[in-house]
Amino acid sequence: MGLLEICSHNSYWRGLDYFENKRVKSLKQINRYEFEADVEGTKTYHVHLDIAHPRKSTCTCPHAADKSTICKHKVVVYFSVFPEKAQEAINVENRSFRTGCKEKFKAT
Numbered sequence: 582m583g584l585l586e587i588c589s590h591n592s593y594w595r596g597l598d599y600f601e602n603k604r605v606k607s608l609k610q611i612n613r614y615e616f617e618a619d620v621e622g623t624k625t626y627h628v629h630l631d632i633a634h635p636r637k638s639t640c641t642c643p644h645a646a647d648k649s650t651i652c653k654h655k656v657v658v659y660f661s662v663f664p665e666k667a668q669e670a671i672n673v674e675n676r677s678f679r680t681g682c683k684e685k686f687k688a689t
Contacts, residue, residue, distance in 0.1 A: 584635040584656070598653075599622075600664075601667075605661045615633075620657055622642065628658045
């Protein structure tokens with residue numbers, strides 16, 4: 582399974598928000614499947630992202646430190662590596678929002 586399939590709903594949407602707000606301050610490709618980045622959050626957190634083995638990815642934030650948890654910092658790095666995936670999510674979010682607004686105004 583890929584990183585987006587195993588992260589929580591909250592980490593997914595917060596990671597997308599971080600992507601839109603350009604919170605990744607450095608991004609370096611280590612090899613074909615691994616990346617390192619610094620992400621600005623409450624503090625600056627260091628992320629090591631392993632695309633081939635997402636649970637082996639690491640982040641220095643309190644939520645994911647020493648755990649295989651997929652935090653928002655890992656998600657924003659993923660979106661920075663694959664911006665087309667972020668754009669797909671933004672498009673879905675915008676369609677859902679517009680549809681929800683249309684439905685809301687129809688009901689009134």
